Amino acid sequence: MPKLSQEAVQKINFTLNGEAETGMAEPRMLLSDFLRNVMGVTGCHVGCEHGVCGACTVQIDGKAQRSCLTLAVQVEGRAVDTVESLTGRENPLSDLQQNFKTHHGLQCGYCTPGILMSASEYLEKNPDPSEAEVRDMLSGHLCRCTGYAGIVNAIMATAKERQENKSEKSTAG
Amino acid sequence: MKPRKFDLVRAETTAEALAALSEAGGEAKIFAGGQSLMAMMNLRLLEPSVLIDISQISELSYIKEAGDKLEIGAAVTQVELLSWPGLADRLPLLHQAIPHLGHFQTRNRGTICGSLSHSDPSSELPLCLATLGGEVVLQSVRGERVLSAANFQLGMMTTAKADDELIVAARYPFKKPGEGFAFTEVAQRRGDFAIVAVAAVASGDTFRLGVGGVADKPTVRNWTNLADENLDDELNAFAWELKGSDDIHATARYRRELVRRLGRRVIEEAKACRS
Missing domain, CATH: 3.30.390.50 (CO dehydrogenase flavoprotein, C-terminal domain)
Incomplete structure (x- = not known):
């Protein structure tokens, strides 16, 4: 049974945005601080640090979770995706991000990475959500700029486009 | 807004977790999903010197029928229970209540038994356990006991669980005909x-x-x-x-x-x- 002393700095092997990585952290280090300060992934934003605001939301094994309520050592062997995973080198923005831009889904942008990581998991699970469902999903995030309308529109537009692309493909095929 | 230092036990079996709890003599906290615990530790409302992570214990990650009740192991997350195929038909109260419990981002990590252990007076899962007349299974190195909801939760964030005990499962009674x-x-x-x-x-x-x-x-x-x-x-x-x-x-x-x-x-x- 692994027992980690409070002073012991542990080696953490995990997958970060698709690449195998290693970092060092003591048991008390939060995943949010580990990602930002050790791994240099500053797209993970830190807001309230007690699980309320949602800014630090990342995906662990594909599930959106609060990185401020997770210990760094707990991602040993797991796959962590931050907002940096959404953009490939070829395409500057994903369709979801492009829609946030088009529909004014952000102003200051502080809450945006967390919302994108929640929304991208959510749209995988529920590809054709109602507006009420999207608003329910967004209840786990605080945004003080937009009033949420632009965010809801961006997510709804992304879902609609993906549904249309899928039906085009299926009729073409 | 950072937790104080603590030793971390990453238990792989229930027996290891119980041994660590016994050894810590009341200084330890069980860490399952951490959705309430980590927040309280970040705010320094709680400062345990030992944290016992039970989220990796595969023998506690199960949902099974136990007679007229559904038994939910301590490592089962709220989203896993919500995805259990029979929930809407056989435990309609939980099916209605769990979507009110935090947000989907916290339900992805938060556990059923963790919420019962936290026993916030306004929390949904303890309310459902009390209303349905469910029970909680506690284990320690001394043995096992089963407490009804009424005998388990004693007051605000206070339960009958002893310092060396671990909630290994919760049992929610199934819907009966009528x-x-x-x-x-x-x-x-x-x-x-x-x-x-x-x-x-x-x-x-x-x-x-x-x-x-x-x-x-x-x-x-x-x-x-x-x-x-x-x-x-x-x-x-x-x-x-x-x-x-x-x-x-x-x-x-x-x-x-x-x-x-x-x-x-x-x-x-x-x-x-x-x-």
């Missing part, structure tokens, strides 16, 4: 702590109402053969007996009004969906 269920709550925002949460079970001429968020723990009342014209008086008396108090979220008077109104609403809904 029963109807309803749940609702009022919170300032979706996913916030409920100001008042209510759960109702109706069967034949009997119905039961559980109320959370008012007293220091979920409180359940049963009625049999009650005429509808007497229901408002009964709910009013119940609302006063709960002895709610004023806080920054709501006044005691507002809470009583919610008990009266939401109570009637869920009782009527539960009666209407008896099947």
